[in-house]
Amino acid sequence: MDNSKTTTLLLFMFLFTLLLTTSLSKDLCHKDDKKTLLKIKKSLNNPYTIISWDPKDDCCSWVSIECGDATVNHRVTSLDISNDELSAQIPPEVGDLPYLQTLIFRKLPNLTGEIQPTIAKLKYLSFLWLSWTNLTGPVPAFLSQLKNLEYINLSFNDLSGSIPSSLSLLPKLGFLELSRNKLTGPIPESFGSFQGQVPDLFLSHNQLSGSIPKSLGKLDIYRIDLSRNKLQGDASMLFGANKTTWSIDLSRNMFQFDLSKVKVAKTVNQLDLNHNGITGNIPVQWTELSLQSFNVSYNRLCGRIPKGGDLQRFDSYAYLHNKCLCGAPLQSCK
Template sequence: MNLFLHFQNLQYLNLSKSGRTVLGAVLEWIRNRELSDVHIAGCNLRGTLTKFTKPDSLTFIDLSDNHFTPGISNFFRKLSSLQNVKISNNQLKFDITKITLPSWLSSLDLHSNLLFGSLSRIMNGQIRLNLKLLNVAGNRITGQLPSSISNLFRLETLKYLQKPDNRHNSYQFRITTEVVMLRPVHQWDNLLGIEQLRHANFRANKFCGEIPQGRPFNVFQAATYAHSLCLCSKPLPPCKRKKLEKKGQHEEGPA
């Protein structure tokens, strides 16, 4: 602890993987400093999320791979300058529709928690103007992908996989989404036109139907859609109905 007293102007701090014994001695010091980047991932921390007494300076925080539990609803309230958040792989359980996020946020990684609710509030708030990465995989979020996702003009990376259904093998996932066999997966149409989207992962879901044929879907690799229920069309094999229609036209010949 005495060592840190000499670093009054410290802005970047990375104590990830240091363990509770080491971190416990300086945690109170961290809370009271005007830090911009804080990394305390994998330190076996428990309880509610750390509260910072001087939050305005914080722009990047990584609290992933700990054991934080509910208490996130007020965590972001005063972190007005926060741009990058990584609180993945914890035990956070809350309704994501009730959380207020900083408007400058560009990266939000909350994967592998116990989140529930809808993503609609994230899509409609001021955050939509800056968000580039959204990772809510491995949670309990339900419902269709909101149509307002098209508001995320700068979105580059989207990960939306759900927790596995324990009654099935590791490739079986459940989401409460209605799709129509061999018709466009209409909830994905909301992503059409988000030209900045470069990375997405729809693997191992129960999606079924024709993949929309427009950017960004037709430029993703086939692995993006692997182990889904019955997706078809580029970059996967053609839909069977299209094959039949094409065959029928060929047999009829030109008029």
């Protein structure tokens, strides 16, 4: 190879390396987002999880952070701080990340205080996960202002008060998880008329009381868990042969209704009714179900357990302590 070709090749390689280096070193992070994130870090007392955040680096490369593409000018779209012993409250500055779509504070046992009201400023927020913390106060009604919310998980906290009826106004909500708190009062009547799709409902391990709104029976809920509350009355409206329900857990409440005429959707895979005051017998139609988990113990059921399907696949513990159930896997009927 002659000298001119060698020189040209070396020059090309130099320019390519320079271009690549310049591209990699370019700070994509918006300066306002970086300032806000550094304030959040300070408010959280520089926790170990995000101690590596260095103002000299591109914040889009920081751990626990994701940025959008060029269409949103590489603004911060996700903040996920989890699994840390930090002692603080949710920083109010989270509301100053205007393009945030995902906000996660999870498994932070020393995170205290109420859910920060500045979250109401996050108009693009679609995913909110605040769980396994020591957050107190109410489930905030301002969440209903965030019309892009698709997922809300506030489980395993110390939240109290009633469930805001305005949550039913969220047009895109597909998942609502409020389990393992200290919530009181009834299930909102408005939950029978969600503005958009019908979300999966997880309200277990609270202190909810009263009857289930009848309007809730008109909905086709894929997964619903109302277990371990103080709910009472008729819950049969939640069932229906023409629905697409996959999982239903009503265990450890005070429901009273006749099970004899209850038809369950063939899609049901998990069914738990234990520790209630349910009467009647187990319908033969239930032999058509493909069940992964099943429990009707501690009720007032009577009659022969229908043979067939998966009903005999479960041991006696799924049927114990009823008034007069008999047949496999219990004792034979006389």
